[in-house]
Amino acid sequence: MSNEPVGVLVIGAGASGAAFAWRIADTGTSVLCLDQGPWMKQQDYPSNGLDWEARGMREFSGSPNVRRLPADYPVNEQDSDISPLMFNAVGGSTILWAAHFPRLTPGDFRVKTEDGVGADWPIDYQTLEPYFALNDRMMGVSGLAGDPAYPYHEPPLPPLPLGRVGNTLASGFEKLGWHWWPSDSAVLSQEYEGRAACINVGSCLSGCPQGAKASTDITYWPAAQRKGVQVRTGCRVREITVRADGMADGVLYYDPGGQLQEQKAEIVVLACNGVGTPRLLLNSRSRQHPDGLANSSGLVGKNLMLHPYAVVMGIFEEPLRGRRGPTGCLFWSHEFYRTDRSRGFARGYSFEAIRGVGPAQTALWGMLHGLVPWGEDHHRAFARLYDHAGTLLCITEDLPDETNTVTLDPELTDAHKIPAPKVTYRLGENSRKMLAHAVERAKEALTAAGAVETVAEPLMREAGWHLMGTARMGRDPRTSVVNEWGRAHDVKNLFIVDGSVFVTAGAVNPTSTIQAFALYVADSIKKNINTLFD
Amino acid sequence: MTETPAALNDLHFMKALLDLLIPPSGSGDLPGAGALGLSAAVVTALQGDPLLGPPVEAAVQALRETALSQHPEGLPGMAPQAAARVVEAQLDPMLIMGILLYLYPAYYQHPRVLEGIGEPPRPPFPEGFDVEATDAELLEKLRARRRA
Numbered sequence: 137m138s139n140e141p142v143g144v145l146v147i148g149a150g151a152s153g154a155a156f157a158w159r160i161a162d163t164g165t166s167v168l169c170l171d172q173g174p175w176m177k178q179q180d181y182p183s184n185g186l187d188w189e190a191r192g193m194r195e196f197s198g199s200p201n202v203r204r205l206p207a208d209y210p211v212n213e214q215d216s217d218i219s220p221l222m223f224n225a226v227g228g229s230t231i232l233w234a235a236h237f238p239r240l241t242p243g244d245f246r247v248k249t250e251d252g253v254g255a256d257w258p259i260d261y262q263t264l265e266p267y268f269a270l271n272d273r274m275m276g277v278s279g280l281a282g283d284p285a286y287p288y289h290e291p292p293l294p295p296l297p298l299g300r301v302g303n304t305l306a307s308g309f310e311k312l313g314w315h316w317w318p319s320d321s322a323v324l325s326q327e328y329e330g331r332a333a334c335i336n337v338g339s340c341l342s343g344c345p346q347g348a349k350a351s352t353d354i355t356y357w358p359a360a361q362r363k364g365v366q367v368r369t370g371c372r373v374r375e376i377t378v379r380a381d382g383m384a385d386g387v388l389y390y391d392p393g394g395q396l397q398e399q400k401a402e403i404v405v406l407a408c409n410g411v412g413t414p415r416l417l418l419n420s421r422s423r424q425h426p427d428g429l430a431n432s433s434g435l436v437g438k439n440l441m442l443h444p445y446a447v448v449m450g451i452f453e454e455p456l457r458g459r460r461g462p463t464g465c466l467f468w469s470h471e472f473y474r475t476d477r478s479r480g481f482a483r484g485y486s487f488e489a490i491r492g493v494g495p496a497q498t499a500l501w502g503m504l505h506g507l508v509p510w511g512e513d514h515h516r517a518f519a520r521l522y523d524h525a526g527t528l529l530c531i532t533e534d535l536p537d538e539t540n541t542v543t544l545d546p547e548l549t550d551a552h553k554i555p556a557p558k559v560t561y562r563l564g565e566n567s568r569k570m571l572a573h574a575v576e577r578a579k580e581a582l583t584a585a586g587a588v589e590t591v592a593e594p595l596m597r598e599a600g601w602h603l604m605g606t607a608r609m610g611r612d613p614r615t616s617v618v619n620e621w622g623r624a625h626d627v628k629n630l631f632i633v634d635g636s637v638f639v640t641a642g643a644v645n646p647t648s649t650i651q652a653f654a655l656y657v658a659d660s661i662k663k664n665i666n667t668l669f670d
Numbered sequence: 671m672t673e674t675p676a677a678l679n680d681l682h683f684m685k686a687l688l689d690l691l692i693p694p695s696g697s698g699d700l701p702g703a704g705a706l707g708l709s710a711a712v713v714t715a716l717q718g719d720p721l722l723g724p725p726v727e728a729a730v731q732a733l734r735e736t737a738l739s740q741h742p743e744g745l746p747g748m749a750p751q752a753a754a755r756v757v758e759a760q761l762d763p764m765l766i767m768g769i770l771l772y773l774y775p776a777y778y779q780h781p782r783v784l785e786g787i788g789e790p791p792r793p794p795f796p797e798g799f800d801v802e803a804t805d806a807e808l809l810e811k812l813r814a815r816r817r818a
Contacts, residue, residue, distance in 0.1 A: 183794040186784075190775035280809075282816025298808075299801040306808055317812065318804070335798025345795045459789075460799035495778035495787055503770055510691040510770060511754055515700055522787060 142166040145387065145401035147373050147416065149173075150228015151647050152633040152654040153407030154352035154360065155271065159658035160405075161363035163665075168399070169365065170389055172372040173207035173225035176353055181343035189496035192342035198223065198232055198601065207370070209550035211411060212558040218442045220411050220559050220600040226367060227353035229409070229601065230647070234340055234464025235322035235349045236488055237277055238644035239268050239652070241286060243474065247640045251475045253482045253566075254535050254640040258611050258620035259656075261287065267652035267659075272320075274359070275350040275651070276328045279320035285470040293325045296334065301458035302466040305450075305489045305526045308585025314471040319488070320648070321465035322350035338491065340463040349462070371397075374554050375420040376404055376630070382424035383669070384630045390552045403661070403668075405631045407654070410440065410603030413636040414542040415557040417607065430607070430624035435617050437543055439536040439605040440561055441641040445596040446530040446571045448578035449501075450587025455523045458492025466490060472577060473643060481569040485532040486643045487578060498522045505591055528581060530574035533643040534567045542606050563595065571595060602646050607636035621660035622653070628669045633657050677734040678716075678727060684709035686746040687730070690753055691770065692777055700786040708776045715772040722768040730769075733760045 143165030146153045153169055161167050182191035193202075198221035200208035207224040223229045242261035247254040265287070272292055279291030295318040298306060302318075309316040323340070326333045334348035347354050357367065370392030377398070379385045386400035406413045414437035420429040428436050466489040473484045493501070498521055502508025508517045545558040563571075571594055579590040610616025613625035618637055624630040633654035635646050642649075661668065677683060689704035716723045737744040737756050745753050757766070777783055781791030790797075 181795075184796075185793050186779045186781065186791075187775070188779070188794060190779060193775065280812065280816075282813070282818070284815060284817045286817075288817050295804065297801050298804040303802070303805040303808060306805070310808065310811065335796075336801045337794040337798045339794050346798070457802070461801040495784070495789065496775040499774040499778055500771065503767060503774070510766060512693060512750075514692055515695040519787070 139397055139399050141400035142168040144403045146405045148407035149226040151230050152650050154356035155651040156633045156654040156658050157365045158356045158360035159655045161365050167365040169367045170371040171226055171369055174369050175226045178345045181345040183337050183339035183345055188339055189494045196342040210548055210556045212545045212548050216559045216561040217563045218600040219598050227351040230351040231343055232341055236464040236645050237320040237322045237648045240642040240649045244642035251482050257639045264652045267655040271651045275322045275355050276324050277320050277322050278325035280318045283317040291320050296321055296325050296465055299461050301456040301491055301526050305585050308581045311584040316467050316469045318467045319465045323462045323465055324348045336461045338460050376429055378422050378424055384627050403629045407634045410606045410635045411542050411557050413634055414606040418544050430617055430626045432626050437541050437606050438538045440540040440542055441534050441605040442600045443602040444532050444534055444567045445599040446575050446594050447596055448592045449525050449527045450582030451589040452524050452587055456526055461491050464490050479573055481566045483533040485530050485570055485574045488529040490527050492525050495522055528578040530578055531643050532567055532570045533641050536605055604635040604638035604641050607632050608639050609637040622657035677731040678713045682746050683734050701782055703777050706780055711776040712772045726765050726768045729761055729765045736760050
């Protein structure tokens, strides 16, 4: 294995690392990406077999603590109300995501100014707008232009069909006069750039064998490799190394054979998600950076935000055929997105209408909620639920709180004896009130749509997909880790492009914004190349 | 190699237990879980679960002994309602859930069951499924509201 020095070293080949690497490759510099996971093979995805649901709950689970694959590291989540989820492979968590693809709204970038809580971002929606559009084209986004909740933008592909379940749920929002709009979805409604259209397999959350769902292993990475970017898999970075002057000069990593290797680089870019990035920074202690790299503010690992979710299911008399189609991509509603102090909390939430799940998950969900018993009544109860459910997810904006953290566990380590992360996350009072409000409104919408019964899970534990805030951006080095274009205040050749940099969380899925930011950082580096390290 | 407790190796007993948990449907469209021969899959999965496996194995062993004390043939010889009462009295609900955690996925991926619930007995890929179009009336309403 050659460890020749490179110009840019990207750590992590997921949503943000892929977008950044593709964009920075235009400079002609050598770009190398290290990822602890493998390349995925579409023929290995569970939906190729009858046991797709069982495998989806095991080796394709979103939790590294359940999967325990060689690419995974354990996460101590004992002191967290929500389990952090992720996937470690080329493509990262986009392998398992739902591909629901909203952007943050303009107001999400100025929370402090608008509502006096949280903090403002040092950039705004308009700054990212061209990168949102570019990213939509690279990922292949389907949607309907003109959502009044957003500035006008045109998804490159027409919207996905709502199907019977979506039509039914949307009718409830129509009756109430509430905002709803078909989701922007990173799922192809028609053939695009050599990728086939969605055929409604319905197993998005355990990988898309059709390749219609965008994951960066099939979107950005082939394009980046054509530009000469190298990807090295099965490589776990132990620490970022520094020169005598405190600047980054590369990494130490374990190769697939378990041997420690050194890779030098002029620029190091972190794209390891909101848990992996602070973990690596905190594991990179040195004489020059005794509290961890880029941590003079003390904020590395603090302000973790996870988007608390509630889920409310409506049971309908008529079959809704919801098992079929892209799981997480029906429509969204921003009816309760902005602050209304009469509700008793700051900020707000969005609804994401989703399709149904398969029969095994229906039975298990029914069991856990007391709806599907074992024994004589099993089949009747199952038949009432299966294919008769419509579901709303309530995604709430949790505010940054320094007591919600990623730290290094004093005992737990990964397979290479590298200290593992410990996540400490407790739901704030504002979030609790918001979740309670959201559950009641969701029941109202489902009932208006014709549900004969509603069942709520007021806080989903297995829902920590959105890992944000643990290396926040800002202009003041005392109150932030990176500047407005992702450069670490303390280490001027170190950049962060993942969700760690989020100042606040908004109340929508973050990947579109994470990737737009990664593209923006790449362009900012190009723009500032002559004074990059000043 | 861990020694397997006798109850989990007793196919007759396990068939009766699984048929109690998921019996055949009244219409006959859906088979019982025991009749489908799912014991091996469930036992293998349980034995690979370090948290659930040991307590479930111990409880199932105790269940079989209790059933044998009440009927010479144990659970397989009992009438369904009597057998269900023994299971309810003997097995902690959490342990029953531990079995169901592996039984439901095994049951609902079986081709006969898929056919019985109206699904095609095949993997989702490569054929996929059809989905109804978006309601044209709803789309018209959205278009009337859209931002220019």
